[in-house]
Amino acid sequence: MKVIGFIGPSGTGKSHRASWVARERGTDFIIDDGLLIKGNQIIAGVSAKKESTKIASIKRALFIDKKHTEDVAKALVRYNAQSLLILGTSDGMVETIAERIGIGPLDEKVYITDVASEYEIKQALATRREQGKHVIPVPTFEIKKDFSGYFLDPLQIFRRKGKGSYQLVGEKSVVRPTFSYMGNYTISDYTIYQIVEYVTSNIPGVSKISRFRAENRPDGIYIEMDLILIYGYTIKPLLREIQEKVSEQIKHLTALNIQRMNVVAKSLVVENKK
Template sequence: MVAHDHDVDVIVDDGLLIQGSRILAGRSAKREPTRLAAVRRAVFSDPEHREQVKAALAAARPRRVLVLGTSREMVLRIVRALELPEPSRWISIYDVATPDEIRQARRVRRQQGKHVIPAPTFEVKKSFSGYLVDPLRLFYRSQHARGGLLVEKSAVRPTFSSMGRFFIAEHVVAAIATRAVSEVEGIAGVLRVRVNSDPDGVDLVVEVVVRRGAPLHGILRHAQLEAIHMVEHMTALNVRRVDMVARRVDLGHETGEAAPDGGGAFD
């Protein structure tokens, strides 16, 4: 809302460079394991991180940049690290939020460990695989927008939250994908699910048996979408890719046989 009212092109917030609904560059401080590491990430202490965001800023060529920080000193550290001009205007949190709103935000952060990122959930999940990300949609009345403006943000519980961490084993992800794919009409069985995971998300390879006469492309596409939806819904992981491989064709009860390995693939 502040960015819209002041015609801001990009936002620098907690280690991220955000433009509109896209995260252009950076790594969020909310992914760091400790508060100290989070602060260092937010002020761009890491040279590689700093240079990545500087390069993205140079490519974006913004006229106005909104730098968010918890103090003037923090904002100045960020500005100098990214070699931005000195701030031309300072905006206090008390200028844009009421005391009740500030107290409520602090209470949510303290009790639920949640922080807000000014980007929509579909974009944030790319950088927060395995984190609980809740969408926030706010209708904002602005003097610059007729009829109001729909603002999308995301609430994230950071790694360093005192509420603890959770882990999801790869065999659990495989089991969820197996269940989702098995329920698709035209799939006779799931032979194997391979899971490759890293901090940015998971890739799956699902090998299946399809029923004779089923439209192969449509069945595999449906199974792929079901696997993506179920894994993301139940684990909060960012599913980057699901490759569906039809290894066999179920010939039915008449022969009791199946076609040999081979089949088709869909990704």
């Protein structure tokens, strides 16, 4: 396997340029902050940016955890990867990652200064320092399942093809890690309930929520709710509609990942006809 190191200090824009550097060297496989990425998909690993402390984040990025390392190594074999781009903050970091995964010495090293100007690097550092933003080189929908509660926005990357013409190179996701100096934030279960109550109250066929429970875990939200429905509506399609609309609004308003939503039709009421 051909192993390429992409090296530069933290916050200088490596992840932003990773897809382009990989494409220029003929590889679809990237290791970035604990994740193994193929094209626009995460195929193995756990993101260091999901860790709750900076120390834990460093350990994750360096593949200290045995199971994490084995999962990524097995995925490289399973996908028959012929080349791989490894991102790191130093020569030693990328060499350590390659050694731990068992893929041998590096064949090539690319430095951030080779692909970005001094001005671009300064801009990237300022964004990291002032806004706490980090880029992951995959679309937002690909990491929704792995991240819960700290998305900022998707970033679309274009390349100029000619005068007034641009080509979409790829989409990346901008996140703020939980260990960011910007601090933590919490969305209470009652806030989730208020969103759910508002959504369901505007769905024809729903009378009210009789029981509601939301559990906010590290991997996302688990919701259980009992509903009183109005007699005369087909129950199964109605419950499916409730799940879809509630899920859509919670994701849109909070960026939280819903892992499970159990909806129970507890009872029926008959509306009085005037």
